[in-house]
Amino acid sequence: MKTHNNIWLNLDWITVFLYLVLVLLGWANIYAAVYSDEHQSIFDMGQRYGKQLIWIIAGVILAILVLTVDSKFFAAFAYHIYLITILLLVAVLFLGKEVNGARAWFEIGNVALQPAELGKFATNLAIAKCISQFDFKIQKLRSYLILGALIGIPSILIIMQNDTGSALVFAVFVFVFYREGLNGMVLFWGFAAGALFILSLILSEFQLLLFLLTISVAAYGVLRQNIKEALIGFFGIAGTFGLIWLIDTILGLGGTPFQLLLITTAIIAFLFIGYGIINHIRQVWRIFLFFIFAIGISMSVNYFYKNVLITHQRNRIDEVLGIKTDKLGAGYNVNQSKIAIGSGGITGKGFLQGTQTKYNFVPEQSTDFIFCTVGEEWGFVGSTVVVGMFLLMLIRLITLAERQRSQFSRVYGYGVACILFFHIAINVSMTIGLAPVIGIPLPFFSYGGSSLWAFTILLFIFLRLDASRTENLR
Amino acid sequence: MDIYSKRKYLIIGLFSLTAVIIIIRLFTIQVLDPSYKISAENNVLxxxxxxxxxxxxxxxxxxxxxxxxxxxxxxxxxREMKAFxxxxxxxxxxxxxxxxxxxxxxxxxxxxxxxxxxxxxxxxxxxxxxxxxxxxxxxxxxxxxxxxxxxxxxxxxxxxxxxxxxxxxxxxxxxxxxxxxxxxxxxxxxxxxxxxxxxxxxxxxxxxxxxxxxxxxxxxxxxxxxxxxxxxxTLNADLQSYGERLLSGKVGSIVAIEPETGEILVLASSPTFDPGLFIGRERSKNYAKLLIDPYKPMVNRAVNSSYPPGSTFKIANALIGLEEGVLQTVRFSCQGKGSSPIKCTHNHETPLGLISAIRESCNAFFWQAFRTEINHYPTPAEGLEAFRNYLLDMGIGKKIGGDIFSETSGNIPTISYYDKYFGSGRWNALTIRSLSIGQGELLLTPLQLSNMVSLIANRGYYITPHLVRSIQDYDGTQRVLHFDKHKVDGGLENYEMIVQGMEQVVETGTARSTAKIDSVIICGKTGTIQNPHGEAHSAFVAFGPMINPKIAIAVYIENGVWGARYASPIASLIIEKYLRGKIAPKRQHFEDAMFNSDLISTMKVDTGD
Structure with a gap:
């Protein structure tokens, strides 16, 4: 009885409050999105908002159940839960119900269950358990491999279900690892590779090569803290290029600018390495390696982009980068969604007054595009409040994670924050055209029992751990 | 507490930065950029x-x-509707x-x-x-x-x-x-x-x-x-409309073909319907009404109904005999009404040759011709097979396959049909003698009849009959459609014999009083088809002029009593209209009779069919 009281006393009510507000706001927005004159009662169980209410109630019951479980349970059974989830993910490939070409759902009576949703908190538990072991040192290669496998197995199984969006979520654990001591350079190179990925899609071959040359020379200048050498580099490249262009024109060879720049690059690289060897400058090799790495990445991007990605995935990336737009095809959702959000103005059109969402212009508006309803009916003010509340919750979660005594709880807390962050950032960004359309729900908002319960369990396990934050769990 | 705890600031910073980027973007599209509001005004795509x-x-x-x-x-x-x-x-x-x-x-x-x-x-x-x-x-x-x-x-x-x-x-x-x-x-x-x-x-x-x-x-x-x-x-609108008028009050059809090209000049079926009934808001009501009409006006009888061809089929029979080489010089005797196994209904000389037999439509002759053709082969089955193949060659008993909608293939009995009916090896020319005069199981469409005449008129070939001559391309040029030419073996002299017989049908034979017109030599053949359900059907096939034929025609009138009664006046009127432009005064009584005849109201309707 005493411990039971403690749980409610130690529970972080701020997070609980934010959770409840977000869930209810989501419900109201689903009502607005699906609203029609014929079905006006928000309690109509035949409609999505009616069903969502049932799921919210079930979610709250689920949350209470999670809170009554002993906190040691989660640490003790982390691997077991993870293994069961992996088995479910395998089983769904064979036994699942096929919907739109994806076998991602178990159907038990009227309830559809998506094991991929369970995968998030199960993997999070397993990672927390793994990192919090006594002898675990994250910098070791063996650790990389173990953590990679913990993330990789569920991701691959989920990709096999054709649910690439949900699989991408697992990438976000890299921030958790960073917090736990992962070399910052991994993050840096990750971002660099991401930036290069985008640049190699947007820029032409010529522009990309020019960009890499410039970056390399600038980096050299910074590393050597020598502006003079960097300037010589710039002018050297420009001069060589001009010379080759002149020769090409005089001889009438008709080389493309890219070919000319390629020759320039070869000559400059040769001179540069020679200069480095003669003067014993170590940085030359670093810069050269970076350059080769960058070229390698951008070449593999093209291969990956053309051969690995499926057409619709490619189209969605093209849409975001503005490479090509197709407002009736791949870009239709996003365009309509931007119109809906954009038309909300500063204060929005008011509850149930949205015309865009009403006329069903935005497909999936009660699930993946629920943020449109917020944007249209509550305007910039409402959207900012919702984004602000999400941010508040994330910061609160980080703060809670940092106050944990046990590393297990902290890692798990970071995992919760990062998973939520990924969903929120990507989901909201895709509705306003900042990210490609990846079919992942907005936590607590989007219509659907499976995802609501999964996020609820994910969050409340952490709140349960936090309520016993003075214990040391492993 | 641990050395990495400062890293939380980087992560919180990342979260905040993302939120700020999203809020800036929201500010741009919701507050700064008016274009989305304009899009929303025009909100319905x-x-x-x-x-x-x-x-x-x-x-x-x-x-x-x-x-x-x-x-x-x-x-x-x-979803966009409001109360109105x-x-x-x-x-x-x-x-x-x-x-x-x-x-x-x-x-x-x-x-x-x-x-x-x-x-x-x-x-x-x-x-x-x-x-x-x-x-x-x-x-x-x-x-x-x-x-x-x-x-x-x-x-x-x-x-x-x-x-x-x-x-x-x-x-x-x-x-x-x-x-x-x-x-x-x-x-x-x-x-x-x-x-x-x-x-x-x-x-x-x-x-x-x-x-x-x-x-x-x-x-x-x-x-x-x-x-x-x-x-x-390919239709000739004037002639088509004239044909449809001639058919009024009767159940039957007309198919007229330009032999040289296979172009169909007239394709009429009666009773017909007003195509305008299928337009506009009354369509379904009218459609239902036409469907239950006992005379089945929607059926195109010219191509979708098949009938026993009766004596018109003697032309095909003759051609087969000539090609087999058994009819050129032969003379068969006829005992008139006393002929056996098929009696002859006409009075004429005996014995008689092929040309006279066509003129007189002598059943006795054509039964004997048929027997000779079948018995020309070792077994009746082989004989029938050969007979059948000749017919298929002539475009009879199969879909002709041009551009005509809802064509039916008709029927030529096969060996297996007779084997099933009489037992294998238990039938011979005598058993299946009704084929010789175009009765019994033999069924042809009026289109096939018309095409058969076209073949005779061309003396040895027919072009697949068709209804569309050319398609106008977007540059204005007419793309003329190509239809296959089918050669049917047989010497020219064989065809000329049949043509002569057909000429005599109109000059002095069974159609002399109804089909003869001024200054054009018409070749024809009557047919009167016994009908167990009522009056005999009336059929007539013809082409004209004899040299360089311009039109080949088949007319089939259900319950038309006999060939010369309705079918041959109608066919000859159409030929006359087409070749001479007008109807000679002495023949105008035919025209009036056809316009005003009414077989339908006295007809027994077979609704069970």
């Missing part, structure tokens, strides 16, 4: 289908036979309130978001009134399409009609969507791909007041409609 005008159909002389008239469908998108003045709306479009309510209900149950047509084929007058009032009816819009119109109500069976596609059409061809029209019979169906053109799609922005606000993306995504191609039919 409407996909408007531009139905191309269907191709026109002309007769061989450039006379317009089928054209288009604009009509308008009213569509609703249930139903009474006023019903008054404008002229429908009952209940009917409108029913249509709206159907549309709602189909889809709340997708437009469905609720009122079809409004006239342009009604359209004009409704268009002005349309702002009162949010969720309603109008789509233009074209209807078929027929300047004269002829050749309904040939031209066919168009109607809405069904699910099967949609599944079979991705081009079609629910509500599209497609040719459902006749030329409209056979040449659907050419006639329909290509639909255009345009995307319109429509504001909350249901008013078009211009095209979406400056029309970049729109596709233009391509109008259908015009067709030139």
């Amino acid at each position: 409407r996909r408007v289908v531009n139905f191309p005008a269907r191709g026109l159909i002309y007769d061989r002389n450039g006379k317009l036979m089928v054209f288009n008239q604009a009509a308008y469908d009213v569509l609703i998108t249930p 003045d139903t009474l006023a709306f019903c008054r404008i479009v002229g429908v009952e309130k209940e009917e409108l309510a029913k249509e709206i209900k159907t549309a709602r149950s189909y889809s709340m978001y997708k437009p469905s047509p609720i009122i079809k084929q409004l006239s342009s007058q009604t359209y004009a009134v409704l268009q002005e009032q349309l702002f009162k009816y949010p969720g309603f819009f109008i789509q233009a399409r074209t209807l078929r119109q027929f300047p004269s109500k002829m050749a309904a069976h040939v031209m066919g009609f168009i109607g809405e596609v069904n699910q099967k059409d949609i599944d079979a061809n991705k081009y079609y969507e629910s509500g599209d029209y497609t040719g459902q019979s006749g030329i409209e169906k056979t040449y659907e791909a050419e006639l329909r053109g290509v639909k255009g799609i345009s995307y319109m922005m429509v504001d909350v007041h249901n008013m078009p606000k211009g095209s979406f993306e400056q029309g970049r995504l729109d596709t233009a409609a391509v109008i259908g191609k015009n067709l030139t039919s």
